[in-house]
Every structure is written in C-alpha cells, then in structure tokens.
Amino acid sequence: MRTERRRCYRYLDFITAAFVAVLLISNVASTKILVLGPFTFDGGTILFPLAYIFGDVLTEVYGYSRSRRVIWTGFFLVALAACVFAIVDVLPPAPDWKLQESFHAILGQTPRIVLASLVAYWIGEFSNSFVLAKMKIFTRGRLLWTRTIGSTLVGEAFDTSTFLLIAFYGFLPSSLILTVFISNYIFKVGVEVLATPVTYIVVNTLKKLEREDYFDIGTNFNPFLITSDN
Template identity: 60%
Template sequence: MNRPQTYPVHQNAVRAFQHLDTITALFVAVLLISNVASTKILVAGPFTFDGGTLLFPISYIFGDILTEVYGYRRSRKVIWLGFISAILMSFTFILVGALPPAPEWQYQSAYDQILGFTPRIVTASLIAYFAGEFSNSFILAKLKVLTHGKYLWIRTMSSTLVGQLIDTAIFSAIAFANVVPTQLLVMLILSNYIFKCGVELVFMPVTYALTRWLKQQEQEDYFDVDTNFNPF
C-alpha cells in the first residue's frame, strides 16, 4: 500500500511558515466575534441557536487545518492565543461597563444588557472550547497516524462529532442555564450541534482544498508520532 505524498517532518526544528500567522489571526477573530454574537438567540425554521453559531464552526475548520498541516503542538499554541485574547476582551468589556458614563451618553443600560452578558459567554466559551477543541485536535492527530494520512474526511468528521458535542453541551449549559427555560436549553444544544456538524460537512471540499494547498505552500505535513498531547 503506497503512502500518500508527504513532506519533511521537522520534529524539533523551528520553522518560519508563510501562512500560519494569517490562519492564527483569522482563528482569533472568529473566536472573538462569535463570543459577542452569542449574546443573541436566533430562530431559523425548526432550529434555535445563539448568534455565535453562525460563525463559530469555522474555528473548528481552522483547528482541523492547523492540526492536519502544522501538527498538534502548533495548534495548541494558536488555541491558547485565542483564549488569552478572549479573556482580554472580556476584561475590557467589564472595565468599560463599570466606569461611569458621560452625562450625555444615554446607552449604559443597552451596553449592560448586551456586552454585560459577554463575560459569562466568554467563560462558557473558554471552558467549552478548551475541552472541545483539544479533543478535536487530539482525535484528528491520532487518526492521522493510524490512517497514515489518508481519509481526511473521516478524520475531520470523527473529530468534529466528538469535539462539537463536548463543546456545545458545556457551552450551552454554562452560558444559558437558569437564563432560558430547560426546553429551550435542550433545543439550543441540539440545534447548535446539528448546525455545527452540518457546516463541517458542507465545507469539507473547502477543507480539502485549503489543506492540500497549504501542504504544498508550506512543504509541511506533520505527523504527531511522538507528540506530548498535554494541553498545557
């Protein structure tokens, strides 16, 4: 059985990549925008979900691409950068909300109602994403070694099904427990999970194309053979 085309695996070398910074910036942007957008609950046909769900699944696609091309260790660094950025955003919103508004500014209550809810959303997002994304990256990296780099669609969907289930359940429970009725909470979890996994499936051709292009551009196809998977 022929092994698929691979590129040199640099286990210990420090390399400069052309596109890693761009993917990192986009990943962080998706995470932050999703956190703020999650303060609104939407209804679309039979589905009920928070606004962040429209964009958040893209972060898992980025996570798949990062792990597939650059390996778990570099993906772990990007995830932590996203966490730190989300904490900074939350702290800023809290500080701005606590400072007294100018006398002529009449929108303090609106600010508190929308962005005042964000710290709880961010807390939920951080805990859920920590568990979900690291599970996603771990499963994808392990499956890549087991399948010798073949069957990318099986690896991405398998890791997403597990990671998104963990992420969605934890996020919804922390963000909306005692905020929305239990029936609505269950609907949120189911709708979010189905939608997020559906996005992964629909964008599979894009994931394939980007992964193939990045491997060629970066001359990298990392296999996590001896990787330490400790998220810390």
C-alpha cells in the same frame, strides 16, 4: 511528514489571526438569539464553526503542538476581550452618552456566561485537535474527511454541551437546554460537512506551499504546555 527542527511558515500567522478573529466576532454575535426554521441558536453559531475548520487545518498541516499554541492564544485573547468589556461596562458613562443600557445589553459580561464560553472553547478545541491528530496517524494520512468530520463530531459535542450546562443549567428547563443543544450541534456539524470540499482545497494547498504535512508521532499531547515541542 514529521519535522525534527523548528521551521518558519509563511501562512501560520495569518491563520492564527483569522482563527482569533472568528472567536472574538462570534462572542459578540452570540448576544442575539436567532430562530431559523426548526433551529434555535445564538448569532455566534453562524461564524463559530469556522473556528473548528481552522483548527482542523492547523492540526492537519502544522501538527498538534502548533495548534495548541494557537488555541491558547485564542483563549487568552477572548478572556482579555471579556475583561475589557466588563471594565468598560461598569465604568461611569459620560453624562450626555445615552447608550449605556444598549452597551450593557450587548457587551455587558455575565461571569457565568464568560466562564461557560471559555471552558467550552478550551475543551472543545483541544478534543477536536487531539482526535484529528490521532486519526491522522491511524489512517496514515488518508481519508481526510473522516478526520475533519470525526474530530468535529467530538469537539462540538464537548463544546456545546459544556457551554449549555455551565451557562444555563438550573436557570433554563432541561428540555429547552436539550433542544438548543440539538439545534446547535446539528447546525455546527452540518457546516463542517458542507465545508469539507473547501477544507480539502485549503489543506492540500497549504501542504504544498508550506512543504509540511505533520504527523504527531511522539508528540506530547498535554494541553497545558504552551511551548511547541516541534
């Protein structure tokens, strides 16, 4: 239930670190485009759905405010990684280092892609967290699967569509963008659905270990607040 004073949690730092690791790894893996059966998507899609599962766990157990801090932490660290990759890419390589073209192809930063990734992540994660928190109040904490899947349906729709429109609108045919959107969306939501039993186990275990089951009654849902109000 809602806690009126700040508490220290045993596993929040670990979940935050894992969440950020998923974001960073996904961004690097996304440089490769994959075709598996009828689906066409970037390599980061294999791991990125875990970010939404972590987001569900954070909001369900610890509340929107703490989830908001983790989302902003991930945002700033992904932006930092992009800046570092871009700086390293433009700096002159050593004369005997022959991998500059490979480095540029994999880690070279295209400003439009970076912008698309950051904006899509921000919109997707906050919409996911907001929907889950509101649904938890509406369902009175019951039917966890409706919240995890429902929030993912909304969050992934915003995330995937925002990224594709910012990154590729005007450069790729609209039909191709739509095909990639459908492939990515079905895959990401499918992972969330299949992972529901695991999500149940993790959420219920954390609630017992942390002695927390936060309800966002009276929470300030302004996404631009960095400090926690709980």
